[in-house]
Amino acid sequence: MKNQTFISVILQIVSCICEFVEANRTEIRSGWRPLFGALRVVKLSAIPSQDEASSSHLHALLDVFEVFLDTDNPLVFSNAAVDCILCLLKHVRGPSKFNFHEVLGTVY
Numbered sequence: 001m002k003n004q005t006f007i008s009v010i011l012q013i014v015s016c017i018c019e020f021v022e023a024n025r026t027e028i029r030s031g032w033r034p035l036f037g038a039l040r041v042v043k044l045s046a047i048p049s050q051d052e053a054s055s056s057h058l059h060a061l062l063d064v065f066e067v068f069l070d071t072d073n074p075l076v077f078s079n080a081a082v083d084c085i086l087c088l089l090k091h092v093r094g095p096s097k098f099n100f101h102e103v104l105g106t107v108y
Contacts, residue, residue: 010042011057018060025067032068032080036087039064061091 017035021028028035039061068084071077 014039014042014057014060018063021064021067025071029073029076030079032076033083035064036068036080036083040083040087040090 017039065084065088068080
C-alpha cells in the first residue's frame with residue numbers, strides 16, 4: 001500500500017512536469033536546468049516495468065526531452081544541454097551508484 005502511494009506520487013509529479021513543459025515550452029528558458037534536475041531524481045526502478053503507469057511515465061519523460069530538443073533558442077539549449085543529457089543517461093542506465101557530480105567535478 002505504501003509503495004503504491006509512492007508510485008502514485010512519482011507518476012503525478014512527472015505528469016505535472018510534462019504538462020507544464022507542454023504548456024510553457026517557449027517560456028521555460030533558464031528553468032530547464034532545475035526541471036531536468038527534478039526529473040533526474042525520479043526513480044524509474046520504483047515503478048513496475050510491466051505496469052501501464054510505467055509506460056505513461058516513460059512517455060511523459062520522452063515528451064519533455066522532445067520539447068527541449070525542439071527549442072529554437074540556441075542560448076537556452078546550450079545552457080541546459082548537459083543537464084538534459086545527464087537526465088537522459090540516468091534514465092537510460094537505470095539505478096546505479098555512478099555519481100555524475102563526481103565525474104564532472106561540479107555541484108548543481
